[in-house]
Ligand code: C2E
Ligand code: CA
Ligand code: CA
């Protein structure tokens with residue numbers, strides 16, 4: 001039995017080594033990608049539930065890894081955090097997102113995801129300031145999306161950083177709300193301008209009364225704190241109907257638009273102007 005166990009442990013260690021080796025290789029490629037600019041950004045529309053008007057666009061990062069093809073951010077962001085490339089990548093995203101949005105024919109807001117490691121650094125404030133200066137983007141057009149997991153690491157520091165960024169006129173959304181470590185205390189102590197209700201709640205909302213009750217409770221919470229709630233991952237008309245009935249403010253999801261490049265010529269406003 002001992003030999004059997006040893007064999008398992010050894011096999012397990014080999015697998016660990018292989019996973020670690022792959023992460024190291026990916027980390028190296030990520031640093032290279034920062035140098036080469038092998039990233040690009042896509043945008044996903046956010047809309048008002050009541051008027052259907054565009055309220056903003058979430059910025060999502062894409063990486064075409066040489067020899068591997070597109071790697072989803074859920075795979076490479078954790079590696080970037082581990083190998084230290086996340087700050088350089090986060091800076092790249094902020095620069096390019098603001099520079100691009102500043103050229104748009106419509107002054108829509110952009111929502112940029114910020115990693116917890118970025119949030120733990122006071123330099124993030126300087127970076128945001130610099131990027132706004134350089135791009136000329138109005139601060140009111142920039143929103144940062146942070147997760148509660150990100151805040152947990154160092155609450156005091158995170159609060160100081162977020163307050164300083166808010167003082168620039170930039171807004172802050174709490175992302176993936178209702179998952180992980182969400183606590184009501186965080187909502188109370190942090191200056192959030194928006195709550196992004198996690199996609200996991202949408203999945204069941206069309207068919208399950210309990211899921212609907214939770215969504216209703218979070219919407220009520222947002223209302224009583226005067227923080228608008230955006231529902232993510234809206235894929236069906238039924239989900240949209242529930243959100244409308246329950247008084248949700250904003251929505252985002254495949255039903256409203258997939259992440260992609262924005263075709264400005266397809267905008268009614270643009271056509272009228274042309
Ligand atoms: P997230 O911030 O929750 O972003 C929303 C994710 O949900 C996106 O996946 C989006 O494509 C996907 N999504 C949107 N609508 C729907 C829908 O109706 N159904 C389904 N099934 N999915 C939907 P994506 O682009 O793969 O990004 C995954 C995660 O990677 C993001 O989750 C975010 O945490 C992270 N991420 C993406 N870009 C960045 C970035 O620039 N910086 C950082 N730090 N993280 C990023
Ligand atoms: Ca997000
Ligand atoms: Ca989210």
Ligand code: CA
Pocket residue numbers: 176198199
């Ligand atoms: Ca999510």
